[in-house]
Amino acid sequence: MARTLKSTPRRDGFRMPAEFEPHAGTWMIWPERPDNWRLGAKPAQEAFTAVAAAIAASEPVTVGASAAQYENARAHLPAAVRVAELSSNDAWVRDTGPTGVIDAQGRVRGVDWMFNAWGGLDGGLYFPWDQDDLVARKVLEVEGLDRYRAPFVLEGGAIHVDGEGTLITTEECLLNPNRNPGLGREDVERNLRDYLGIERVIWLGRGVFNDETDGHVDNLCCFVRPGEVALTWCDDPADPQHEISRDALARLRAARDARGRRLLVHRIPQPGPLFMTAQEAAGVDRREGSRPRQAGDRMAGSYVNFYIANRRVVVPLLDPATDARALRILRRLFPGREVVGVPAREILLGGGNVHCITQQVPRGARLRVVARAGRRAA
Numbered sequence: 491m492a493r494t495l496k497s498t499p500r501r502d503g504f505r506m507p508a509e510f511e512p513h514a515g516t517w518m519i520w521p522e523r524p525d526n527w528r529l530g531a532k533p534a535q536e537a538f539t540a541v542a543a544a545i546a547a548s549e550p551v552t553v554g555a556s557a558a559q560y561e562n563a564r565a566h567l568p569a570a571v572r573v574a575e576l577s578s579n580d581a582w583v584r585d586t587g588p589t590g591v592i593d594a595q596g597r598v599r600g601v602d603w604m605f606n607a608w609g610g611l612d613g614g615l616y617f618p619w620d621q622d623d624l625v626a627r628k629v630l631e632v633e634g635l636d637r638y639r640a641p642f643v644l645e646g647g648a649i650h651v652d653g654e655g656t657l658i659t660t661e662e663c664l665l666n667p668n669r670n671p672g673l674g675r676e677d678v679e680r681n682l683r684d685y686l687g688i689e690r691v692i693w694l695g696r697g698v699f700n701d702e703t704d705g706h707v708d709n710l711c712c713f714v715r716p717g718e719v720a721l722t723w724c725d726d727p728a729d730p731q732h733e734i735s736r737d738a739l740a741r742l743r744a745a746r747d748a749r750g751r752r753l754l755v756h757r758i759p760q761p762g763p764l765f766m767t768a769q770e771a772a773g774v775d776r777r778e779g780s781r782p783r784q785a786g787d788r789m790a791g792s793y794v795n796f797y798i799a800n801r802r803v804v805v806p807l808l809d810p811a812t813d814a815r816a817l818r819i820l821r822r823l824f825p826g827r828e829v830v831g832v833p834a835r836e837i838l839l840g841g842g843n844v845h846c847i848t849q850q851v852p853r854g855a856r857l858r859v860v861a862r863a864g865r866r867a868a
């Protein structure tokens with residue numbers, strides 16, 4: 491049985507591995523709420539299915555679906571994808587799922603963060619969020635992994651690590667009083683050290699312009715390997731993203747990682763800018779307590795919101811004018827993986843992208859032994 495531990499990952503010798511370290515698999519959640527996903531979530535379900543299929547070619551994928559949507563999800567998703575009944579308030583498992591941590595012997599555990607729908611009653615995106623707050627615990631139970639329940643609010647999309655002691659995040663999100671009022675920068679850094687086993691935090695300022703998560707770093711900047719990051723970039727000085735990306739670049743260039751290295755920064759052009767059409771906005775149901783969608787809303791589109799699977803990188807396709815250039819750069823950055831694009835505007839319309847709808851489970855030593863034993867037996 492999966493246990494709930496009273497200690498912290500750091501005290502027990504656990505650390506968060508980087509996304510480019512080996513995975514046992516990936517979790518996703520089937521989208522359905524019509525006040526976030528247009529046309530009863532049908533176009534989003536098609537986009538999520540394409541993401542699940544693209545990842546399943548590289549590693550096991552499990553999709554959580556509500557009881558009401560179980561049969562529909564099962565019918566749409568490829569047979570190789572496992573579907574498990576799972577209640578949730580929406581489909582952002584990066585933020586509601588567990589963050590895997592691993593120790594020197596290859597044991598894997600999970601951190602279950604408190605979740606308040608990106609800001610609770612102070613700017614959060616919907617109410618209630620009680621089922622979302624149970625997702626990490628349920629995923630860990632299914633995976634048979636012990637759990638640390640962190641006593642503070644954090645979303646998985648608000649952090650990226652290099653697996654060698656460095657974490658990047660944004661002030662806009664982690665210092666926002668709507669997450670952990672009363673916690674200052676030092677308190678937040680201590681929490682990150684205790685629950686992720688990291689040594690150094692690199693603080694960026696704001697996230698992508700108009701990102702409704704209060705600036706999650708996973709839409710702005712991520713590690714592609716230790717010592718190297720990808721940063722969303724905009725050359726147009728009249729676009730508010732220009733100054734945000736310039737500030738991030740300056741901070742990244744001034745930073746040293748936990749091993750004392752300077753960072754190599756790869757700029758990835760932003761798509762668009764992209765705006766919601768009147769037809770798209772009209773397809774989203776209105777509901778009190780949920781953020782209304784308006785025609786002309788600028789969306790926080792970014793190619794940096796990709797997912798690194800074991801043998802593939804799954805990249806959102808967002809704009810025919812820039813998709814090919816972004817793919818070209820990412821293919822150069824990931825020579826050992828197949829870089830594949832999936833049409834992702836329908837995911838962006840819901841407020842996030844490929845990285846936000848996926849959550850990896852690290853591969854531990856026990857699973858490696860089982861895999862080897864399996865190969866010998868085959």
Ligand code: KQY
Pocket residue numbers: 526582584585615647702703706840841842843846
């Ligand atoms: O980007 C994410 N990590 C989550 C986006 C949530 C949007 C809710 N409408």
